[in-house]
Amino acid sequence: MNDGAILLLTDRPDRSAALETILNTVGRCEVVAGDGKLSLGTRPIAIVADLTLTRRESVGRLRAVLPVGQATPQIVSQVANPVAGRVVRIPVICLMRSTSDQDLRQARDLGATVCLPAYTAPHLVAQVIRDQVSARSETASGVSGQGIVRATEALTGLFAAAREGGDMALGVVEAGLTPILAAVREGGLTQWLDTVWTHDDATYQHCLLVAGVSAQFVNFLQFREQDRQHFVRAALLHDLGKARIPQAILNKPGRLDADEMAIMRTHPVIGYEILRDSGCDAATLSAVRHHHEMLDGSGYPDGLAGSAIGDTVRLLTICDIYAALTERRSYKPPMPMRDALAVLESMDTKLEAGLVRCFGDAMSATTA
Known part of the structure; x- marks a missing residue:
């Protein structure tokens, strides 16, 4: 990152010093505080906006430093590169004082590629920039990047439709399944995870993580291609019901209280009902x-136990738990693979032990 600068836009001088210090470990950081102006000739390679975006002047400051050609983002922000004749992607990190749907939508409309809570530790902000720049340095034709673009396009459209009560175009999911399987098979699960971890939306990130882990599992098991696609479809859609869970609950750091947990636990039924009304297949609906659900009957929403839980569900539950344990959050580091597998093995009354052992072999194969 020697060419260009990371711009830190801030209206919180008390925080800017620590953030500037850590960002300088990634690349040259230039702070633009208050009514400060960008140095002449500075080319941004990343932007961190530690601003209150509900203020008109803050919105104006962010817009003023976006590179010429910055597009209204769909999935990532882009700046035209007339010399190379292609699009170069730069990270735009917004540190959010509020994470309501409206505020997140506004940030993305302004060009945010990642929205993080304002309390995110500076070293985690720096890591996100490293990850984003690394992911964007790959060629646009890279198989892993293409898989994530396709999958994110599918999730963005489906979650928006679910949230607003519109029609569900399930066909877009089908277009993303083969690229996901190919990305994991050819680029490896580690590359997929490293790229997914740069995604800003925690729910999308989790769905992409589960889809990648699921693709690794069924590739390892050498399922038929049709069965692989069915399984990855279920993984990609499994948390669709969270589209109707309040953002304050979805993004809460730490444990949910009893009332919040009760609301969160409605998401499987919500997702099921949305997809059922959209004509989704029975296996994915289940x-x-x-x-x-857990083998000992302790799960939800229906308290199924033993043989009442089908094979697809048994496999997906393992992938889902593993992804939740190993994913990155602003308030916690990811659990190492070995520790996450040990947690799964300890759940021997809830998960099928033979499948857990096989899953461990599949995950270990990614580091062999």
């Missing part, structure tokens, strides 16, 4: 509704 996986979406039952991915939190």
Whole structure:
């Protein structure tokens, strides 16, 4: 990152010093505080906006430093590169004082590629920039990047439709399945995870993680291609019901209280009902509704036990738990693979032990 600068736009001088210090470990950081102006000739390679975006002047400051050609983002922000004749992607990190749907939508409309809570530790902000720049340095034709673009396009459209009560175009999911399987098979699960971890939306990130882990599992098991696609479809859609869960609950750091947990636990049924009304297949519907069921009957929403839980659900539940344990959050580091597998093995009354062992072999194969 020697060419260009990371711009830190801030209206919180008390925080800017620590953030500037850590960002300088990634690349040259230039702070633009208050009514400060960007140095002449500075080319941004990343932007961190530690601003209150509900203020008109803050919105103006962010817009003023976006590179010429910055597009209204769909999935990532882009700046035209007339020399190379292609699009170069730069990270735009917004540190959010509020994470309501409206505020997140506004940030993305302004060009945010990642929205993080304002309390995110500076070293985690720096890591996100490293990850984003690394992911965007790959060629646009890279198989892993293409898979994530396709999958994110599918999730963005489906979650928006679910949230607003519109029609569900399930066909877009089908277009994303083969690229996901190919990305994991050819680029490896580690590359997929490293790219997914740069995604800003925690729910999308989790769905992409589960889809990648699921693709690794069924590739390892050498399922038929049709069965692989069915399983990855279920993984991609399993948390669709969270589209109707309040953002304050979805993004809460730490444990949910009893009332919040009760609301969160409605998401499997919500997702099931949305997809059922959209004509989704029975296997996917079962996986979406039952991915939190446990063999001992302690799961939800229907308290299924033993043989009442089908094979697809048993496989998906393992992938879902593993992804939740190993994913990155602003308030916690990811659990190492070995520790996450040990947690799965300890759940021997809830998960099928033979499948857990096989899953461990599949995950270990990614580091062999």
